[in-house]
Amino acid sequence: xxxxxxxxxxxxxxxxxxxxxxxxxxxxxxxxxxxxxxxxxxxxxxxxxxxxxxxxxxxxxxxxxxxxxxxxxxxxxxxxxxxxxxxxxxxxxxxxxxxxxxxxxxxxxxxxxxxxxxxxxxxxxxxxxxxxxxxxxxxxxxxxxxxxxxxxxxxxxxxxxxxxxxxxxxxxxxxxxxxxxxxxxxxxxxxxxxxxxxxxxxxxxxxxxxxxxxxxxxxx
Amino acid sequence: xxxxxxxxxxxxxxxxxxxxxxxxxxxxxxxxxxxxxxxxxxxxxxxxxxxxxxxxxxxxxxxxxxxxxxxxxxxxxxxxxxxxxxxxxxxxxxxxxxxxxxxxxxxxxxxxxxxxxxxxxxxxxxxxxxxxxxxxxxxxxxxxxxxxxxxxxxxxxxxxxxxx
Numbered sequence: 001x002x003x004x005x006x007x008x009x010x011x012x013x014x015x016x017x018x019x020x021x022x023x024x025x026x027x028x029x030x031x032x033x034x035x036x037x038x039x040x041x042x043x044x045x046x047x048x049x050x051x052x053x054x055x056x057x058x059x060x061x062x063x064x065x066x067x068x069x070x071x072x073x074x075x076x077x078x079x080x081x082x083x084x085x086x087x088x089x090x091x092x093x094x095x096x097x098x099x100x101x102x103x104x105x106x107x108x109x110x111x112x113x114x115x116x117x118x119x120x121x122x123x124x125x126x127x128x129x130x131x132x133x134x135x136x137x138x139x140x141x142x143x144x145x146x147x148x149x150x151x152x153x154x155x156x157x158x159x160x161x162x163x164x165x166x167x168x169x170x171x172x173x174x175x176x177x178x179x180x181x182x183x184x185x186x187x188x189x190x191x192x193x194x195x196x197x198x199x200x201x202x203x204x205x206x207x208x209x210x211x212x213x214x215x216x217x218x219x220x
Numbered sequence: 221x222x223x224x225x226x227x228x229x230x231x232x233x234x235x236x237x238x239x240x241x242x243x244x245x246x247x248x249x250x251x252x253x254x255x256x257x258x259x260x261x262x263x264x265x266x267x268x269x270x271x272x273x274x275x276x277x278x279x280x281x282x283x284x285x286x287x288x289x290x291x292x293x294x295x296x297x298x299x300x301x302x303x304x305x306x307x308x309x310x311x312x313x314x315x316x317x318x319x320x321x322x323x324x325x326x327x328x329x330x331x332x333x334x335x336x337x338x339x340x341x342x343x344x345x346x347x348x349x350x351x352x353x354x355x356x357x358x359x360x361x362x363x364x365x366x367x368x369x370x371x372x373x374x375x376x377x378x379x380x381x382x383x384x
Binding site: 203 | 291320322325328329345367369375
């Protein structure tokens with residue numbers, strides 16, 4: 001494994017007494033990738049800023065929604081978020097050089113962590129940076145540095161921007177695993193890009209007395 | 221003249237004694253909570269921030285506690301539509317108003333236990349699922365009722381009245 005990120009993850013996890021990365025791997029992209037059309041190029045300053053803030057927290061697992069909103073670290077996805085991610089992710093440009101892929105590694109607590117990896121021989125510390133390219137899409141950029149033993153040089157493509165793909169974001173999402181302490185139903189509506197308010201769609205079963213959250217809608 | 225004359229006092233006794241027993245039995249049953257085991261009193265009022273609902277729920281039983289598990293607002297059908305079996309035929313309709321508040325979350329997660337002869341008060345906000353604002357002075361529709369569910373018992377229903 002060329003990317004040292006999983007080891008860093010385990011080091012931090014041991015210190016914090018959190019679950020380690022499981023051995024099982026899930027490969028997200030093995031078939032040929034295609035070039036993604038760039039929608040809005042992030043500036044180099046934005047990438048540099050992301051990189052400098054990355055390395056102190058590179059292996060810190062962060063909840064996926066917070067990670068998408070800019071919190072640096074490893075994206076930690078719940079099972080539902082993982083399913084949604086796999087439904088929505090589109091594969092983007094493959095950088096020149098060694099094959100690269102992304103691993104959704106299952107953890108003992110049922111969550112998944114998304115780790116970039118490749119087959120390069122060098123020791124790498126690669127991380128993912130989310131860059132919003134529009135109000136509804138986020139590109140996953142791979143950023144990091146590589147070191148060959150005995151020499152200090154940058155690996156091909158390291159530190160550069162690679163467009164992997166993007167996640168189509170919904171206006172509002174229903175999160176079934178969380179509850180609002182004030183509301184009679186299970187689940188919450190979380191706003192992604194909805195300025196007009198994310199309204200819950202509910203159903204009331206008058207016989208059983210249950211309120212059921214059936215979905216979320218923007219602008220109601 | 222031959223015949224049997226029923227004394228007037230006998231008729232009174234024959235009807236009066238059973239009636240007395242039934243009356244006493246009914247009164248005792250009500251007193252110990254066998255009749256109307258739960259009393260629910262609902263009041264609502266509006267403020268600038270919206271509408272609030274206050275529920276007083278009393279467990280009238282002497283011998284056992286109750287677990288309040290759900291609170292909801294329902295719309296009853298018109299009187300002429302309440303033919304026998306109307307509940308089974310889905311006559312109860314949901315109300316657009318939803319109770320919300322910390323106590324409602326507590327009820328959803330673990331319920332609230334009401335000890336025998338004890339009474340609890342629940343205060344919550346009223347909102348609509350769409351988040352529409354409850355205007356000051358707005359009244360709840362006439363046929364809206366508060367329905368309170370208990371574990372292992374029939375739900376109790378109360379008409380919310382505007383607090384003066």
